[in-house]
Amino acid sequence: MYTVYLADTPNGKKITIALEELGLAYQRRFVNLNAGEQRAPAFARLSPNNKIPVLTDERTGQSLFESCAILIHLADAAGKALPAHGPERDLVLQWLFLQAASAGPMLGQLWWFRHAAPEPNPMALERYTRETQRIYGVLERRLSESRHIAGDGYTIADMAFYPWMETHAELGIAIGAYPAVADWLHRVGERPAVQRGMRKAREEAHV
Template structure:
């Protein structure tokens, strides 16, 4: 059985979406970050960084943190959500890595400085607005000629990026002027498994 330790966050939603898409049975453990449950010793034994999500596969004995690693593991385990054709497969891995190394951290920093920081830092707010807008523009350009990040195949790259575009819409980081990114977002949002995944362990109401 798969054990998933998560909270209602963009990185957590990536994994609940993937598990719902794959139809894998799993046990959901709600780690309430607002209550500091991610800093408890029993959770830190799973992830010493104190971040969700964490996946433990009882069958294989494999325990993973970092959403990109978990998505790759689930794709490899099932042979799904990652194209088998070599070029498309590497496109999916490339755009998954772009998200993990660039887009996700940039949007996260914008969330911090624009919404969460105790003190306002106008220069930092402007910097991360510009960088996230630039990143969304790159995504929009890429999606102009293909329905999904890897081409014709829906993959873990799409799930990764959707985790943050879902939250971006909730907190009004507007990308509606980018037609290809917006259309892609609506395609992903319409999937039944995605609609289930973004409600687990609870729907997000903010960043």
């Protein structure tokens, strides 16, 4: 049985989506980020960067932080959504790393400057809006020629991007300018496991 430590954020949702898609048994432990629970010593032992998500596996005693490392672990464990080796695996990892290294941080900064900054910062807003639009443009070009992010098949790259890209309204991004992204968001968002995963990260109940 896996335990996922999460909050109602895109990086938390990635993991519940993957667990639902891959059909793996898990329980949730919600971490209250507003109350600073991510900085508690017990949590810091699991997550030295003091961030969710974390995944633990009671059967092996293994504990993992960094959402995309967790996605790779889960896909390998289930033998689904990530080819076992070769160029097709590399392709998925390439897009997965783009999500982790560029999309997440840029969209995350834009969200913070729009919704959480104690005072307006027009220069930061302009920079992160431009970077976010650029990333939507990268995916628009990719999804204009490819059914999913890493090719025809649905993979953990889609699971990683989906909960970030679906926040376009909160980020002030006009999704109409990115029709291929909008179509992909619609198709992925209709998957029952994605709907369950999104809901599981929203539920407040500590189980």
